[in-house]
Amino acid sequence: MIRTASISATRTVxxxxxxxxxxxxxxADTFPVAFPRPPAGAGQPPQQGGNLxxxxxxxxxxxxxxxxxxxxxCVADFERSLRFxxxxxxxxLAEAWTIGDSLAQLAEVPxxxxxxxxxxxxxxxxLELLGxxxxxxxxxxxxxxRQIGFTHLSLHVDDLAAVESRLVxxxxxxxxxxxxxxxxxxxxxxxxxxxxxxxxxxxxxxxxRR
Numbered sequence: 001m002i003r004t005a006s007i008s009a010t011r012t013v014x015x016x017x018x019x020x021x022x023x024x025x026x027x028a029d030t031f032p033v034a035f036p037r038p039p040a041g042a043g044q045p046p047q048q049g050g051n052l053x054x055x056x057x058x059x060x061x062x063x064x065x066x067x068x069x070x071x072x073x074c075v076a077d078f079e080r081s082l083r084f085x086x087x088x089x090x091x092x093l094a095e096a097w098t099i100g101d102s103l104a105q106l107a108e109v110p111x112x113x114x115x116x117x118x119x120x121x122x123x124x125x126x127l128e129l130l131g132x133x134x135x136x137x138x139x140x141x142x143x144x145x146r147q148i149g150f151t152h153l154s155l156h157v158d159d160l161a162a163v164e165s166r167l168v169x170x171x172x173x174x175x176x177x178x179x180x181x182x183x184x185x186x187x188x189x190x191x192x193x194x195x196x197x198x199x200x201x202x203x204x205x206x207x208x209r210r
Contacts, residue, residue: 070119070126071150073200074139078116078131080171080197088163088170089155089202091120091127109135141199152193152201160190160206171197186210 075081085091096118101111109115116131131137145151157163164174178193187209194202 068126070128072128072130074130074132074137075198076137077197078118078129081129081131082118084167084170084172084196085120085127085129088167088172089122091122094119094121094126141195142201143199152203154203154205157204157206160192160204163204164192164194167194167196167202172202175201 073081086093096116099107099113099115099117101113104111104113107113107115112134114133116129116133118129118131120127120129142149142151164172168174173195175193175195178191180191182189182191184207187207190206190208192204194204196202
């Protein structure tokens, strides 16, 4: 069983209760059009004296950042990846859209374009699965932790062997040379990296107690 999922820190506030993997939301025909940039400080309470937050601040201070919304994952086979992340990793379905030319500028893809967007949630983590119809997805996933970019998704599990077996059934591939065991407080930790159906690295971590 998978207990938690984490990608460097997040508390995402979700509107409404997430649906199970068996209750797929209806895809909208189009995604809402892009909206204008809000004025600086919008949505923030005034500081003492009624002034809006400053555009600059001390080094290390994130001014105006409220929370992490989601992390996007581009996949080659939408249905295959949907099964992997829901039936294998335990994510639940949330919002879904079909994205068209009106948001080509946000996707940084020249029109014509069409893409399925499916939000998936597990605890505080929210992923956006992107399945491209026009044009097709391109490129390859990162294969080492020294390549620039988001390198992997890490999850705590309570039965690494069982989770690994299920993910293999759903198209995952264990990276055998990453199997590692090392001491942990009051026990040991076992770690294994797998590749999802597109090669995206998934880290499974199990801790055992003496």
